[in-house]
Amino acid sequence: MPEHPAHVAPRGPRRIAHVLVDSPLPQLDRLFDYVVPPELADEAAPGVRVKVPLRSAGRVIQGFIVALGEEADEERALSEIDTVVSAAAVLPDRLYRLARAVADRAAGSANDVLRLAVPRRMVRAEKAWLAQTTSASAEEAPMEASSLERARDILGEYPGLDDALEASGRVALDARPGVSGSVPAWASLLAAAAVARLARGESAVIAVPDHRDLARLEAALAELAPAESVVRLDAELPAQERYANYLRTLDEAPVIAIGNRSVVYAPVTRLGLLALWDDGDSLFDEPLAPYVHARDAALVRQSLEGGALVFCGHSRSSDVQRLVEIGFLTEPAPARRVTPKIVLGAPQDTPATGRIPSAAFRSAREAIASGPVLVQVARPGYAPTLVCGECRAPARCAHCGGPLFAPARGATPTCAWCARDARGWQCSQCEATTVRLASSGSERTADELGRAFAGVRVVVADGAHPVETVDGSPALVIATRGAEPVAEGGYRAVLLLDGDRMLQAPDLRIGESCLRWWSNAAALAAPGAPVHLVAVTGPVARALATWSQPAYARGELLERAPLKMPPAVRIARIEGDAPQVDEALVRLGADAPRLAPDAVIGPVPAPEVSGRKRARALVRFEYALGPAVAASLRASVVAAAVSSRARRVRGPAEPGRSRPPANTLSVRLDVADPEL
């Protein structure tokens, strides 16, 4: 029994709150302990927002109580919690653990992950939620027996899938091509999987790349799931609704949460299914720190919370294929293989009009009598690139040197950078004054085909003019890749036009991307409708023609392994003040001695920031070394942030100019384009 001085009243153990403070500083990315004062004891529960004193960032800072504890009174000096912001427990323990694990994997801060997961607080929505949870909580939405039966029918197309899902399996699922009504088959499949989990009282989370896919998934769920159980979580929602929906996922009653990349963090209760549609889409690549791809976040989450994990697509990303090959994912096969009818243009097939071979043209002409025909092109606009009419050099803006394009038929060339029109243009190479259209955009294709198919309705769909669906009546639908509308009953013919141009992009993954774009467009065809891939030969064309996307992904992986390119290995990029980059590499050598001798590329000089010499390096590492590499790089980031007095050197040098990054060392894991 410890002695107490007479003037201090002996007290029992005190309540302690472990608090995650909301600060961007990497050195504060850990839990801080505070005393819970007796008057806050009722409200200070795990998950609530609090304000706490911290010797920085003003006097008080926002944070979340992550957990509570007790300890003897006199062990150490602690500050008290200042305020409980609201009694709403909006950060459940499972979400904190997920954020922590995802941040650790990416050498980032838990706060940065939580910023993606927890929408901005809206007091009105929060009050409504608090009132509702206390009165009518945990009421389960009734599920119609016929819906569940339909869901089971759909899942039955893949013998073994239901078992795999029940056993919290992890699967790579090749979606059946086709549409029923205006709903693509993939959307019905994922909706059915979600409904099957919901029927067992478990939640589902489904992430899709963009809002058009979200609308399709929503349509599929409308046919199968109780409306009260489907919760949209995406950035397009009004702030109040978004926060209300977030709070809804915290309820005891299971939900189907759908949205774009960050929905993978939705903190639903009893996660039974976590699914990604079309994981090869670059929209799943998170552009905010710590830059974690939704696929990786999903992998981390499934390892923590269990439940089934599904990567579904018409094509196979090399990343998912890697997981298949190491035995992490299984591939449930469909009972009946359904493939679109792909027609590769014969080399001797001469174009009847413009860039369309005669066979494809005939095919379109026959099909258009009975319904819509899809024409996929690479780029929007009229003529996206212009060249000199004489010497064929790219036409450049006289003012800024930017590339010129033609906004419409016969229009004056315009600069793509500065938007000036190039009246009186003259070639800088040969002084000619005429330009030539070097490429066709969707508008020009629509123009040309509209004349060839006189009297037919023409629909143009691209990023700027999105079209969700078209009906089943005859129409020419010209769409840029990725923007294809769904046609009711499927397209009667599909023409994939600019394949050769698309394949030429200087991108490590261009083959994979093209196969994805083409497969997704082909999947919109009606059963038996011809899909013409024009002017492309080689492995990607063969993979499409034989509908063997997994085999193509496998080939990609085999090619990249000896080159040490992702996803065969992981790659980290380190950038910062030259001495700190050097220091980080030294530390890495000590922390991860099993790194290959050629793991580090660089460092090379990077552009100076306010007069400081900067450097950049890449590190290639095996997946097994991930934890060691991430921890080491994180330690370097913290060390650099703590010791950095660089910003003081800056002083009065530049008044209002853009300030250099707060951290003098920045680290990014799993870079998509491994360029120094």
Add this chain to the structure above:
DNA sequence: AGCACGCCGACT
């Protein structure tokens, strides 16, 4: 980020 602590030069 901010703010306190601490160890050398100029001061009433």
Add this chain to the structure above:
DNA sequence: GTCGGCGTGCTC
């Protein structure tokens, strides 16, 4: 003998 420069380190 004291005030205050900013370099260094930490934040419950």
